[in-house]
Amino acid sequence: MKMTEPKPASREAESNRYILRLYVAGQTPKSVSAITNIKRICDENLHGQYELEVIDLYQQPQLAQGEQIIALPTLIKKLPPPLRRVIGDMSDTERVLVGLDLRKKA
């Protein structure tokens, strides 16, 4: 279950490009809502400057150790640094934005 959405980007925008990975466990309600929520937030805030990969750990359990996954769903912001993790079903948009360093903590 891979959903990569490469968007054409200009060179200067490359450095601001967001590489995101969303880890879920199967098609649970939490997984589904996390996927829809993050897609919406990215579309609204990143304007196509992102890559989102959704990984089902049931399919690739070996990835859990390397990525230090404990809680699910987990969104990992690989780029730009610093590395951040956002856990939960992404229903709290404000916190997701804080987690993605798009907004300062209130």
Place this chain on the structure above:
Amino acid sequence: MAKTRPAPKSRLAPKTRPAPKAKPAQKSRPQLPKAPTGIQGLDEITGGGLPQGRPTLVCGGSGCGKTLLAMEFLVRGATQFNEPGVFMAFEETAKDLAKNFASLGFDLKDLIARKKMVLDFVYIERSEIEATGEYDLEGLFIRLGHAIDTIGAKRVVLDTIESLFAGLPNQLILRAELRRLFRWLKDKGVTAIVTGERGEETLTRHGLEEYVSDCVIVLDHRVSEQVSSRRLRVVKYRGSTHGTNEYPFLIDEGGISVLPITSLGLQQIISTSRIHTGVARLDTMLGGAGYYKGSSVLVTGTAGTGKSSLAAHFAEAACRRGERALYFAFEESPGQIMRNMRSIGIDLEPWVKKGLLRFQASRPSLSGLEMHLTKMHKEVNTFKPQVVIVDPLSSFVSGNNEVEVKMMLMRLVDFLKVNQVTGLFTSLTASGGMLEQTNIAISSLMDTWMLLRDIEIGGERNRGIYILKSRGMAHSNQIREFLLTDHGVELRDVYVGASGVLTGSARLTQEAQEKAALMIRDQEVDLRRVELERKRATLEAQIAVLRAEFAVQEIASIKIIGQEKAEEAQLAQGRVDMGKSRKVDATANKPKRGAK
């Protein structure tokens, strides 16, 4: 009455009969399956190990050995019982763990390479995590499940899962997920150890005991009198009996070892064979044969009464028999002991070189009593001596810890007895105090108690020995003086004077007096002998005279007899001649006889 008795019996019979049948059935019923830990002593306390296929909680303060216990459980499982294991670390990285345990001789890297173990470090950094709504710990489940499946793990350690509470928000979710985790572990059928930091009022800081209820082990690390000691207690073991005491344990280069000695009953094999004390006349005092093999001997006395010398004798005698002796010295170094003993003619060095005698010298304050005890156990287990000497026991007593010392001694005595090792313990009693009172606490543990004491008489101090008690043998009741000569301890003859046993110069005087008396007696005897000789000589002379007189008389008598015979013959001849001359027929006499 006798006739009526059977009736109630028969009525009772149906009730009582099923009971004895049920009991063997209970005995043979399958025990809770257990996963042996392989940790020395722990399996004995738990009756075989941790509950198989269930989680066990190991909790305690920081630095009490939780991680070590858990890791040893995994390593021993992988190496000894062919049960691979997963170690999930929440506090230490896999690299650190491998490094730390290499010093204990656990080669984690090798185990991991051989697919006997998975080390997974779970990294949680609160500052990196932003929580946005509902989540669960399915990631952890997947991760753990994957690790278990890849090596076919039978054992799992989660160390310390409570770190999750610090790393993740929303305790409600966490608690629900932990509950699910432990259920899941049970379903997986893995034997798990979950460690937890000790809380203030609860066993663990976050109340893990609420979820893990099958078996709870509490570790403790406390310091008293500036000496630290570690203890282990099985608080709970559902579905199984277990030792409930606090057991001291030790962490050393070989891992953890727990001392479950007090759990043992008094069921030692008892030997009737005797072993020599090393002092011939002391053997005589002890029913003529010495100590019982496997018994415990206490030698008490005030300073300088020769306790160590007696111990050294015993050790040397054992070595002479080709047995091994282990000497725990707590006041002197081995070199000092050997030098001092050489001065009384006991040369221990050859036996040390031969490997029959081993010294273990350390200060009592080096470590806690338990540590000493565990060390002694280890030494006894590795060296396998027939004779163990602890010199002196009293140096362990500091402050008010006599009860602890007694407990320790009891464990040691039991342990030695179970192993059929004869133990000799020396103990210093303060001079001036009641000699027989200070050691009452430990004396009841001892089979033979010998008291060495100073005897002060006539401005002198001499050494005396007596046997206060010796179970199971007819022992001497005498107070004997002994000397430390250049060929060892020597018991002297007993001289009882008007004021009791004579010792020292008093004894020497007595000896001299007796010698003098003996001499006089000898002289008298000689005199008598001479007198007798003289009498005999006189008598014999008289006999000779008489014999001579008799000889003279005899000769005279023989002479007279000869003359008489000659005369008679002459007379007879005279009659024949006369008859001839009278012409009498020689046969004329015959009819005379027939006429009669």
